[in-house]
Amino acid sequence: MFCQHFVLEENMLEVDCPCVTPEAVLKASGHVDKFTDLMVKDEKTGTCYRADHLLKDFCNEKIQKDLSISAEKAAELKHVLAMLDDLSAEELGAKIKEYGITAPDTKNPLSDPYPFNLMFQTSIGPSGLSPGYMRPETAQGIFVNFKDLYYYNGNKLPFAAAQIGQAFRNEISPRQGLLRVREFTLAEIEHFVDPEYKSHPKYSEVADLEFLMFPREQQISAQSAKKIQLGEAVSKGIVNNETLGYFIGRVYLFLTRLGIDKDRLRFRQHLANEMAHYAADCWDAEIESSYGWIECVGIADRSAYDLHAHTEKSGVPLVAHEKFSEPKEVEKLVIAPVKKELGLAFKGNQKKVVEALEAMNEKEALDMKASLETKGVVEFYVCTLGENVSIKKNMVSISKEKKKEHQRTFTPSVIEPSFGIGRIIYCLYEHSFLHEAQ
Numbered sequence: 001m002f003c004q005h006f007v008l009e010e011n012m013l014e015v016d017c018p019c020v021t022p023e024a025v026l027k028a029s030g031h032v033d034k035f036t037d038l039m040v041k042d043e044k045t046g047t048c049y050r051a052d053h054l055l056k057d058f059c060n061e062k063i064q065k066d067l068s069i070s071a072e073k074a075a076e077l078k079h080v081l082a083m084l085d086d087l088s089a090e091e092l093g094a095k096i097k098e099y100g101i102t103a104p105d106t107k108n109p110l111s112d113p114y115p116f117n118l119m120f121q122t123s124i125g126p127s128g129l130s131p132g133y134m135r136p137e138t139a140q141g142i143f144v145n146f147k148d149l150y151y152y153n154g155n156k157l158p159f160a161a162a163q164i165g166q167a168f169r170n171e172i173s174p175r176q177g178l179l180r181v182r183e184f185t186l187a188e189i190e191h192f193v194d195p196e197y198k199s200h201p202k203y204s205e206v207a208d209l210e211f212l213m214f215p216r217e218q219q220i221s222a223q224s225a226k227k228i229q230l231g232e233a234v235s236k237g238i239v240n241n242e243t244l245g246y247f248i249g250r251v252y253l254f255l256t257r258l259g260i261d262k263d264r265l266r267f268r269q270h271l272a273n274e275m276a277h278y279a280a281d282c283w284d285a286e287i288e289s290s291y292g293w294i295e296c297v298g299i300a301d302r303s304a305y306d307l308h309a310h311t312e313k314s315g316v317p318l319v320a321h322e323k324f325s326e327p328k329e330v331e332k333l334v335i336a337p338v339k340k341e342l343g344l345a346f347k348g349n350q351k352k353v354v355e356a357l358e359a360m361n362e363k364e365a366l367d368m369k370a371s372l373e374t375k376g377v378v379e380f381y382v383c384t385l386g387e388n389v390s391i392k393k394n395m396v397s398i399s400k401e402k403k404k405e406h407q408r409t410f411t412p413s414v415i416e417p418s419f420g421i422g423r424i425i426y427c428l429y430e431h432s433f434l435h436e437a438q
């Protein structure tokens with residue numbers, strides 16, 4: 001059904017990449033530094049818990065079971081629940097202290113929250129010197145293969161590639177059966193699009209759909225989700241762009257065609273701090289189950305974050321081109337290396353430094369110009385050397401030149417629907433069961 005609805009109907013490419021991923025890939029994507037959850041420890045036994053889960057359980061239990069709490073307190077706890085995903089480590093720690101939350105099993109005091117990386121680490125090859133990780137998402141395999149996928153698509157945008165496979169996350173507290181496990185099936189689509197042209201040719205097919213949406217503003221002001229027409233949400237800027245809206249609509253059609261009850265399905269926008277480190281706007285398809293509203297599909301506009309990050313770390317430009325019908329005359333910043341000075345400073349490495357300087361794009365050249373003018377020196381990462389070098393004012397000349405441009409080169413943006421297959425199956429099972437019971 002997934003392949004029929006998305007891969008075949010949308011003419012997507014499909015890939016199957018390895019689960020074991022070299023560290024360099026996940027370092028570039030930001031996962032090594034930022035793919036974390038906040039954890040607290042029982043100060044006596046060392047047992048670990050997810051800090052936001054403890055606070056969530058505390059608030060839910062108080063609201064549902066404590067008949068003595070005032071309306072004011074209940075409203076405060078509901079607000080905490082609405083803002084839960086937005087809280088920093090310090091704010092979470094302060095709330096845990098304020099409410100006197102202790103370790104659920106022993107009632108011992110808890111440590112302050114601290115970040116815990118969710119990836120399983122391993123080493124690749126017999127030397128043990130090449131670190132790697134079990135992939136926490138399937139998306140990165142698609143990004144590192146972007147050049148080939150773009151080529152297979154005739155060097156044209158937009159296009160999409162999908163991957164269905166296992167993902168691994170060292171969850172702090174796996175629970176709720178299929179809903180939070182350490183190894184699960186993920187189906188991800190990466191739709192590559194021109195960042196300056198995020199409209200979608202088939203958008204009109206979904207624009208009239210109307211379903212439960214829960215924008216950021218409604219969550220902050222403690223309102224509930226309400227029915228909104230997708231076209232209206234896009235035109236009012238509630239949903240960032242047409243392509244993101246198109247995929248929200250397609251995910252709605254997919255889930256309801258599978259048998260998910262449309263009254264128990266809502267699209268919730270991420271709060272500003274909740275968004276993953278790569279996202280520009282993100283909506284979760286949440287399905288109501290006996291465990292409450294569960295995120296089953298995440299639909300993110302990842303902007304050009306991933307391709308930029310891999311380009312920067314690998315030195316391989318993951319870019320697309322748009323040919324102009326007529327060449328354009330443009331003013332460009334041109335970096336001319338002063339080879340004598342570079343030779344004195346870098347000796348045998350001079351050629352690699354010169355190549356890296358010449359490969360700089362307009363934005364990097366501008367940044368370098370600004371830094372050289374203010375500080376007189378700039379740290380510059382040379383991929384082929386794998387290290388930073390210090391460039392001084394006398395080593396380069398940066399000037400504006402008139403040039404004829406025949407094409408535009410840019411880094412595509414990515415719209416990504418990401419499906420947790422186990423969670424969808426679980427909710428589907430519950431919904432069909434409820435449907436039969438009615």
Ligand SMILES: Nc1ncnc2c1ncn2[C@@H]1O[C@H](COP(=O)(O)OP(=O)(O)OP(=O)(O)O)[C@@H](O)[C@H]1O
Nearest residue numbers: 171178179180181184295296297298418419420423
């Ligand atoms: N531990 C897990 N077990 C089962 N499915 C998962 C798990 N973590 C994520 N998923 C599924 O993978 C999809 C995409 O992952 P994503 O990174 O968006 O999740 P997430 O926001 O980290 O999830 P959560 O906030 O629940 O931890 C989710 O929508 C969900 O359906």
